[in-house]
Amino acid sequence: METERADLLVRGAKVYNSYFKRFVTADVPVRGGKFLYIDSRRSGAVEADSTVDAEGLYMVPGLIDIHMHIESSMLTPGAFCRRLAECGVTTIVSEPHEMANVNGMQGVLDMIRAGENSPVDIFYGIPSCVPSTSPELETTGGIITCEDMEGLKENPWVACVGEVMNYRTIIRENQLEITRFLKGLREKDRMFPIEGHCPALLDLDLARFLYLGINGDHTEHSMEELEQRFANGMFMEIQEKMLRREVLDYIRAHGLEEHFCFVTDDVMADTFCTQGHLDALVRRAMELGMTAEQAVYNASFTPARRINLLDRGAIAPGKIADFLLLSDLDAFAVGATYKNGKCIWSRGEDRTGQGSMSRDGAERPGTERTGTERPGAEPDRDMHFPESYYHSIRLEFQEQSRFAVPMESDSGKVMVRVMEIQDGSTKTKETIRKMPVKDGFLQWEGSGCLLAAVFERYGGGQAVGYGLVTGDCHKQGAVATSYAHDCHNVLVAGANPADMKLALNRVIEMQGGMAVADGGKIQAELPLPVGGILSDRPAREVGEKLAGIRRAMTSQGYRHYNPIMSFCTLTLPASPALKLTDKGLIDVKACKIVPLKAE
Amino acid sequence: METERADLLVRGAKVYNSYFKRFVTADVPVRGGKFLYIDSRRSGAVEADSTVDAEGLYMVPGLIDIHMHIESSMLTPGAFCRRLAECGVTTIVSEPHEMANVNGMQGVLDMIRAGENSPVDIFYGIPSCVPSTSPELETTGGIITCEDMEGLKENPWVACVGEVMNYRTIIRENQLEITRFLKGLREKDRMFPIEGHCPALLDLDLARFLYLGINGDHTEHSMEELEQRFANGMFMEIQEKMLRREVLDYIRAHGLEEHFCFVTDDVMADTFCTQGHLDALVRRAMELGMTAEQAVYNASFTPARRINLLDRGAIAPGKIADFLLLSDLDAFAVGATYKNGKCIWSRGEDRTGQGSMSRDGAERPGTERTGTERPGAEPDRDMHFPESYYHSIRLEFQEQSRFAVPMESDSGKVMVRVMEIQDGSTKTKETIRKMPVKDGFLQWEGSGCLLAAVFERYGGGQAVGYGLVTGDCHKQGAVATSYAHDCHNVLVAGANPADMKLALNRVIEMQGGMAVADGGKIQAELPLPVGGILSDRPAREVGEKLAGIRRAMTSQGYRHYNPIMSFCTLTLPASPALKLTDKGLIDVKACKIVPLKAE
Secondary structure, eight states: OOOOEEEEEEEEEEEEETTTEHHHHHEEEETTTTEEOOOOOOOOOOOEEEEETTOOOEEOOOOOEEEEEEGGGSOOHHHHHHHHHHHHHHEEOOOHHHHHHHHHHHHHHHHEEEEEEEESSEEEEOOOOOSSSSSTOOSSSOOOOOOHHHHHSSSSEEEEEEOOOOOHHHEEESOOOHHHHHHHHHOOOSSEEEEEEEETOHHHHHHHHHHHTTTOOOOOOOOHHHHHHHHEEEEOOOOOGGGOOOHHHHHHHHHHGGGEEEEBOOOOHHHHHHSHHHHHHHHOOOHTTHHHHHHTTTHHHHHHHHHHHTOOOOOOOBOOOOOOEETTTTEEEEEEEEEETEEEEEEEEEEEEESSSOOOSOOOOOOOOOOOOOOTTOOOGGGGGGGGGGGGOOOOOOOOGGGGOBOSSSSSEEEOOOOOOOTOOEEEEEEEEEEEEEEEEEETTTOOOOEEEOOOOOOSSEEEEOOOOOOOOSSEEEEEEEETTTOOOOOESSSHHHHHHHHHHHHHHSSSSSEEEEETTEEEEOOOOOOTBOSSOOOHHHHHHHHHHHHHHHHTTTOOSSHHHHHHHTTTTSSSSEEETTTEETTTTTEEEEOOOOO | OOOOOEEEEEEEEEEETTTEEEEEEEEEEEEEEEOOOOBOOOOOOEEEEEEEEETTTTEEOOOEEEEOGGGGGGHHHHHHHHHHTTTEEEEEEEEEEHHHHHHHHHHHHHHHHHHOOOSEEEEEEEEEOOSSSSSHHHHHOOOHHHHHHHHTTTTEEEEEEEEOOOHHHHHHSSSOHHHHHHHHHHEEEEEEOEEEETTTTOHHHHHHHHHHHHOOEESSOOHHHHHHHHHTEEEEEGGGOOOHHHHHHHHHHHTGGGEEEOOOOOOHHHHHHTTTTEEEEEEHHHHHOOHHHHHIIIIIHHHHTTTTTTTTTSSTTBEEEEEEHHHHHHHHEEEEEETTTTEEEEEEOOOSSSSSSOOOOOOOOOOOOOOOOOOOOOOOGGGOGGGGGSSSSOOOOOOOGGGGGOOOSSSSEEEEEEEETTOOOOOOOEEEEEEEEEETTEOOOTTTTTEEEEEEOSSSOOOEEEEEEEESOOOOSSSEESSTTTTTEEEESSSSHHHHHHHHHHHHHTSSSSEEETTTEEEEEEEEEBTTTTSSOOHHHHHHHHHHHHHHHTTEEEEEEEHHHHHTTTTTTTSSSSSEEEEEEETTTTEEOOOSSSS
């Protein structure tokens, strides 16, 4: 046998085998960006141009996250993916429905273009619900039509239909445009994955949803909901909220490992920097008792298969040479990340070619990550979006009088609908409260409720929706954000009109972002000037500012495992029960606008 | 909830769940040819136009055979598939490389066309090795070029590249046309399955084969070969020869169930009628200790996923409603077969619409099948191939003198290469024998060897290759066949020239088929007038005649588990070790013609 040539030889690592779910010491030559051979005999049959000594290290496939949204990080795709390389994630499927809400099809295309120089592979889900409900219930900066969706499907980087969220409507009405699109798609393409979003659907309702060809779900479920999804052939995408011991035990007890994977869905910039990404879920699963061998399988092999990326997800001949070298398997500490057989990141060394991701020599960067981007570095070229994205908050500065809510009442009191925020969930509860009325205005100050207002910011007439908030939210000051799911109109909620005005106008002034005001001062702020939802700064800087917002909200009394997510989804009418858009209060289950005044 | 409508309701069966690998009693409504709901609560929420009472029956997905060749049955696609429905097989992936050898691309297209009215779904593999080696080593009636292959890939019924058989060549040379085709295919399509055929390949050689993107193998392996294939990400297709207890035990012990399926590869008409098809492998696996739940999974779910037919292979909402009703799970006795929610066969009743498959009321047709097609029924319309297929043996009648083999020898003796047939395998062994020479001719009669001759039959110059055969073959008379892998030139082998002439000329007279002669009489014959390889008669008739050939061969001393397969692969130079084509003896490993005379 003549000697074979390779580009790279990874020598002596304990190599993960995705089929036997075990590690085997081997030499692994890579040629043309693909694994050539897993030489467990260490025969020396292949010679390479360069060699990596990996004795004592663990070699696992690059992680694959098939359900996530880059925009949730509030980072541009370039900054996001450079941080991602440090977390050992080499392929993602991102659904840009936030930017689609801001700028329609052009927003999707600009997100794709902004990710073109990424060190990792970014595939895309087709945004299927923009707006999340309908233009009657919320105003967006753009909509995605079925023609847009059909056009996107032809893009070779498009891997699936992104989450179909209007599940209640879709199972009731069969003449919807989206339903026709899905049916047509399934007739033409039996393979194309269609991601679902169907919390709480059960029995015939769930079957109706699946019948349309929607075959994945990443939302949070009870055990009964989980069981029904598995039993009906839905591929389960387990995100952090679902990563519970009983879930993992159930999967193991029933041998369902091949039918699920881990996904991140939404990771914010601060936890991204401190905790990591899909690697954090792998670590969490191991803490919950899953073996490393099993966790790696569900973070690489099953997601690749689910999303039809059969060219990756395993270290085997002919697969794309995306892999990680780990110094410590139990800690899942990523020491180096390789994409297409080339090192794109290693501890203490920058290989991204971007000059902004050099790392300090932290002992366990897998569990405690603190970025060290060069201070004052300019935003990278590929972080840039067209200039128009920097002028997307089409709102005048507002007067304090905007927070006086007119209300008629003969008795001096009125029953009002209130959104009650509950820790542990992004769903709200509708509660009815009695509230004083004086001189034709609702006396909400000091009532135990915050006033919330959503200002339409796309220049379409400056609608404002008013609501009331109580529960585990902040108790003083005000918070404003233009990052507000999914429409990203400007939301402000506060305990007094002065702080509300201050926070709101600061967001307008920044042309997008988040601001917390209290006692007449801005306590924390994060500029998000790109479309009003993304920063153009590096991950660490954004992470630190976002952590500041989080701290300020907490110190004002917000008691929630994720106050930012809780606050930014107050405006999401696809999620129960009572939400607020620029059109007003939305009864989510009934899919309709309801007045502030109850009955 | 309003009442939902369905076309069909299957009530009360024990329904197989492919995800939990268990049976659950449920009502199953079907709408538009797809499963709508698996109602394990039996809520009555769906009303249907018609109902099947399936209380006490087992409902399992239709079986899926992803690696097989219709031509191996010697039946036309129509006749084949009607019998298939009785066996519970609802989807096949057939690779028509036999007809491609006979008539090139036109042969492939005519096979596809002839299957268009089939009651089951026929997908196709692209013949990738026609001829199996090269035109220097064997003469075919047609070749398949890479342009042909690219054209076929666009056909929506084409599901994979059929078995790449020239594995020794392909791993040594990287400038082959097929290699370029495979590389180009993989660059454009990361999903498309490529079937391999690589018995005995190991280590770096196996890796080289996989590196090209070839990712399935259905051939026979040692345990070491099996382990390496699994470990390197090859999907394993277990055919009857591999269906051994140690193989199933190994798979179970290592949790490799998701990475293999059952396939039939080649099923002949007689065993097809008496034993069944993929259902027979399910029964055999159960005899070897596999649970019914596991065997069904590997005969429906994993093959569907392997071949990217994600619209089927499970009884779940949205999947194509292909299913079987079984009265006896342990016997895997198929009582009725449904395709797209419609009954295409049930015991004692003909639903194929073809009028030729009514069944008698046998107690256990699953294990003992004897067809009762209407005697004298005309061949069905869709069994017909164009007239030219009926005149495909372009050979004159031959004289007995064709079996006198000229040979020079000074000593009156010569050392000759002999193909030794061994029971248990279709491979031959090369042995060297001393044989007398007299008057310039080899004295093969009475030598303990048969003379074999392959007559080129495509009108290209009437080449004849001569060889000698010994071992477990017949000891008297002669057998001739125009069904002779893969070129289907006419092979005759016998103990005396008179019977050889008789058998050969009978095959020529029938314009294709098999004939066994002994003592100057035809003992058995099977006409195969369609391209010289297929009958246009119903399965049972062909099965009975083929069984007659088998009996005649056995009574003439052929001692092999499958004498017909053994005999018909004597001409296959893709299978070790010494084979015979119209060009002469082929040393398979060296890929070259070698003389009859050794040294």
